[in-house]
Amino acid sequence: MNKHLKMDERQSDVLADMAQGTVGRELARSEGPLKVSGRAVYAAESGDGTEAVGVLVRATIANGRVASIDAGDALALEGVLRVITDSRMVRRPAQGTANGAPAQDTSQVDHFGQPVALVVADTFEQARHAAHLLDIRYGVETADIDPETAREVETPEGKRLEQGAFDTAMDDAAASIDAIYTTPSQSAAPMEPHAALARWDGDRLTLHGAYQMLKYNRNELADALGIHPDNVRIVSRYVGGGFGSKLGIGPEAVAAAIAARAIGRPVRVVMSRAQVFEMTSRRSETWQRVRLAADRDGRLTAIGHDARVSNLPGEAFSEPVQIATHFLYGGASRHYETRIARLNRTCAGSMRAPGEAVGMLALENAMDELAHHLGLDPVELRLRNIPERHPENGKPFSSRGLADCLTTGADLFGWNRRNTRPGAKREGEWLVGLGMASAARSNILSEAQARVRLNTDGTATVETDMTDIGTGTYSILGQVAGEMLGLAPEDVTVELGDTAFPPGSGSGGSWGAGSVGSAVFLACQDLRAALAARLGCDPGEMTLKDGVATVSNRQTRLSDLVDEAMEATGHIEPGDTKQEMQQAAFGAHFAEVAVNSVTGETRVRRMLGVFAAGRILNLKTARSQCFGGMIFGIGAALTENLVHDPRDGHVVNRDLAEYHIPVNLDVPRLDVAFLEERDPWANPIQTKGIGELGISGAGAAVTNAIFNATGIRVRDYPVTLDKLLPGLPG
């Protein structure tokens, strides 16, 4: 049985009519017991002990070719099995949803730190020792390291937009802002290093890997190896975070597969932390010019957002920093332009909320600057500029709780206690300030399938190749199925992360819950129809709750009704509602910071995020997603900075001691509130994406609070103490 839905029109809220009451509850994650006891199996530990170990070897030039590799000394070491150089090996990870191999042939070097070989040995210690003994000679070519001086800078026509009379609007404005903001390269830095374990059975490859989007990953790996996707199975049952860096297959997967084939034995390749920083995708550094023009009342008349980002030559991805600027605020005249510098730096790709995460730092700082300039409350300025429709294409919004988030957040946070005069509140050595920012993240539906089986004992099993990278997928899919089939959470088993199951959407773009959740929903609708047919009624006349089907006064246990397991596959696809409606989740961030007037140290004291993201499937896991995003925002605002050496582009701070993600001491009490909302245009379960909403705008709330505390506006991220010190009163 199959049920297919193309989202061509608004959907009624079927879940609201269900009786189980599982969806929306604050349920603890179902796989929690496995994770707290160390029994959840991640890629690196999925072998049986027979596998050999591969260590990737990095290039030590920025641009050129590998002229020769002398592996004699390495191969002479005890336990060393093979040194692999193969034209199929990939130089960089695949971009999200690439569906094909990334750049192959590691004899060409595009950036310092790129893989050029794999050393395989019986043990890790042997392989690592041997890796140091390779004598690699290069033909070095001139490299471009600095975006300011790059020889090749593209200005794609498709990333240019001019609407109205922009320059005139700027000239005629009662108030205007024209400011340049810069953000550095960042690294997703998931706690689990990227890992792959490859095993061949004849022509069939099974790869346990740490990946986010298996249906694409399978095609990417098959394409790289030159084999049919039917011969590739990828398993990722538990993934230790990804944040975009595990969207596509990486060098570790292809190298492990090639090596395992070559030596006739399973091979495990786990990146060192240094390699995670050098070989997995980074978020591009950005240069952003934001221009705002407003009338005397603070109504925007023009908005401009230009950018320069970078990537390797030939990569199609560029950090889309203007993504929220297009629809968040009104203003008749608009101007956008993006330049892409071609650099020999680690490949740039999607990191949590590509676009919004750094684009909204600039936009929301500029709005704060405008509010200050106009002497207007920053919340009020935003409320005055919420457009009726999409200001560039006129599309209506599918749902938009922005105004409610702003006003509710202001109330909950005590925004009225903010000093309007920056630098005016002092507690001993500490200058205290409040800041806020809007949050917006585009909502996307992605094609997905899931299979649901109703077992003869009245329990259900959900199967899809969807991954749970920490987001809560195991829990929410069980809740959707439980709600539709009238089953308690413990009576639904969710099996994920295996390409042997129907292809889900993958985890990324915040589309997982809405897409795969809808596929599960559709499969269950089909099962409900089949159950109703057995009971001789319409599905609408049947109530399913606690494993019992009730029709009028007649009650039948599901275990009595299902004599042979019943199975259905749900299949959702985006349709007309994608083109016809502007879909996004919205929110508002509020932050209180204290800046030490002597040392320049910034401490975030408290933070609140208020979000409207359609139906919330599980309060607990949704809130965690928002916390995580807000903490990424704190990192972007204050500490995260992937430093490239100006001579050869190598990542200088390629460890967690020097790439500063927020730690326990950096993160104060955080609060998250959700507004009640449904989005009938998004998908049949009426959710919107949430995984990236929490980071969008979060860092700007922190830096706006720094301005309120000190009167110093730092436009060069991150706002470290050295940038504040010169302006502090001491």
Add this chain to the structure above:
Amino acid sequence: MSKIHVSTTVNGDPVEFLADPRESLLDCLRNHLDLTGTKEGCGTGDCGACSVTLDGTLVCSCLVLGVEADGKSVGTIEGMATGAELHPLQRKFIEHAALQCGFCTPGILVAAKALLEQNDNPSESEIRYWLAGNLCRCTGYDKIVRAVMDAAAEIRGAA
């Protein structure tokens, strides 16, 4: 390279294994004893994912050689629950949603347990300082702190 015989106690059980003298305790636990609950997040002692106790002292097992465990007692995440019954810290972590991807979780739990064994009533600040070396990229550290405080209260109540 010739291997060295190591006799040690892990989670109360006497064990023996042959270690390459270059091998970290972390790799010995994972590769020789099949105790894969302890994770490698960095290999350089920065992230705390590999936290274990060595004779009761909290250490990063990636910074300890396997051979150093000879004659000592090692405590890992696998020894935290009593049979099927989870330790209060483990239960409270689930309850407070103090984990997401779960990769840093075993190390944080082992570190938190080591704290509570020397201080059964830590302040919020003491917990934050104690766990400052246990990195997490998903969850929101605040919930971890709440979970530890709640577990400490429960353990004190039961004592």
